[in-house]
Amino acid sequence: MNWREDYRRKVMSADEAVKLVKSGERWATTHATAESLVLAEALCRRADELEGVQLWQGLNWGDAPYCDPKYHGHLDVDTIFCGPVTRMATSDGRGQFCPMSVSLIDRAMATTRPVDGLLAHVTPPDEHGYCNLGVSVDFGASAIAHGKKIIAHVNKNMPWVYGNYNTIHVSQIDAIVEEDVPLLNIPPIDDTDPTSSKIGEFIAELIPDGACLQMGQGKVPNAILKCLGDKKDLGIHTEVFSDNLLPLIESGVVNGRRKTLDRGKITAMFIQGSADLYKFVDRNVMINMMPGWYTNSPINIAQNDNVCAINACLQVDLTGQVNCEWNNGRIFSGVGGQSDFLRGAAYSKGGKPILCLPSTAKGETISRIVPLLPPGVPVSTARIDVHWVVTEYGAVNLFGLGLRERGEALISIAHPKFRDQLQNEFDEFWRGMKL
Missing domain, CATH: 3.40.1080.20 (Acetyl-CoA hydrolase/transferase C-terminal domain)
Known part of the structure; x- marks a missing residue:
């Protein structure tokens, strides 16, 4: 079976796809602005059928619908870094906070904090059958390496971003949901105080x-x-890449010429910001996720x-x-x-x-x-x-x-x-x- 046939066979609705999630499992979600609200909402729709599912994640910028008190005990967040909604859930005991440095997430997934699967948000496949993780590689790559199942939300609006560990082949994916939705935008931050x-x-x-x-x-x-x-x-070697760097890149101040590691590249693990930023990073060889x-x-x-x-x-x-x-x-x-x-x-x-x-x-x-x-x-x-x-x-x-x-x-x-x-x-x- 070629990858295109495999792809068509795996396409299904979000409600069908999330049936792969079983009670007692821990699933990672892609990070920050790359989290799939399509998959999250579908999971919430079947929450009553589940018990003790933990959603393992870092920073959450979205609505995190699974943090609604009515889902407690069915779907609970398990996070190393709280966002506005997950902060309330963990503080109220409807989820848990795990102190951990980002550099050790991969080791945790491989040993003491394993994951059963990944709710991914990816690009459509290229001519070779590879989807790209886009604006969030951070620990998505580790969930792919150490998890057992992958549900992929394929979205034409996800930019293709270069890097060594941010692709998934169609053959690795268990269920595919096609839905084109805008990525979450982070509004400009007032810095004039x-x-x-x-x-x-x-x-x-x-x-x-x-x-x-x-x-x-x-x-x-x-x-x-x-x-x-x-x-x-x-040069830039960082966690998050956002709009605030664009003026310095365009003026040539940021060029990475003196970097020893990844010379000439902007190395980051996730990207969040505006639609203009997502357009800038799409197939931009300067970006190294x-x-x-x-x-x-x-x-x-x-x-x-x-x-x-x-x-x-x-x-x-x-x-x-x-x-x-x-x-x-x-x-x-x-x-x-x-x-x-x-x-x-x-x-x-x-x-x-x-x-x-x-x-x-x-x-x-x-x-x-x-x-x-x-x-x-x-x-x-x-x-x-x-x-x-x-x-x-x-x-x-x-x-x-x-x-x-x-x-x-x-x-x-x-x-x-x-x-x-x-x-x-x-x-x-x-x-x-x-x-």
Whole structure:
């Protein structure tokens, strides 16, 4: 049987396809803007027939209909990084959060956290019968490698993105659902607030010509990129690739010429943004989509020189401990790739691991720099992995500093109205330590 005959034999409705999902199984979903709402809604329609199905995923930007309380016990999310809807489900006990670095997802799927299948969202097959994972390779490649079943939503609107591990042959797929729907778009993020702009300016000063950047999507990353127009030969090795990079690519500032690993390529594990971004990456040879075990490996990250890894956090205490996942007594997001990239940048020649945060929260009523992380708040990033910390009041490098010196440095970039209070509490802490 040739692949075209095989393909036609496997085409069915979404409701038929999701009958492959059985009670007690764990299924991975493709990530972020690549999740198939078509398959998710079909699965919800048969939820009453199922018990104990877990949906293993990372960041969710969609509606996550399976997180509706009425599906609890039938369909539950199992995530390493919470989005807006999955955050509510895990906080209410209708799903679970699994702390894990992105670089180790493949190992988890192969050992302690196996998956039974993948709900994939892919391109139509090429002339050789291969579908492409498009804008989400991250751990989809691992689910293909370690899972047993694949249900593929084939969508003509999914861009074909180059990489080494992001194709599935028709022969590997168990059920095919054809439905052309727009990809989820992430609206532009307003980055004009003074705090983000000032943080962006301080971080831009740390980035030399020829640097290899990792950063996410949000106010501060956008603000940083607006300050890099005079840089030369920047490279990208990152998790997420979004619209904020397009102006620097089009101007030639980002070209990857000085990269050691994947020279001339933009290496990422998922793409999210606008329709224009999806059009830009479609069959663009500059784009190199790779799984999380590759992009987030500290060994791979460190192969490039001058890696500037820029990550946000929620709190930093005066010893350098970082919370990036817990807010108001609940899981807010996850560790994601923060530890991976901070460590990779630390071992990169000339690298700079950078953490950034506004100095305050809730209308300047709460300091994000605190004497010690409160009891019960997890340490997302250990103080041994913390180097540069940046707020709108400056940038300090904690690497090589003793505990007293770290505290003084962090107080210097706290909001001025909290500095005396922090200093008093810091002094009290040291009196209690009797050192």
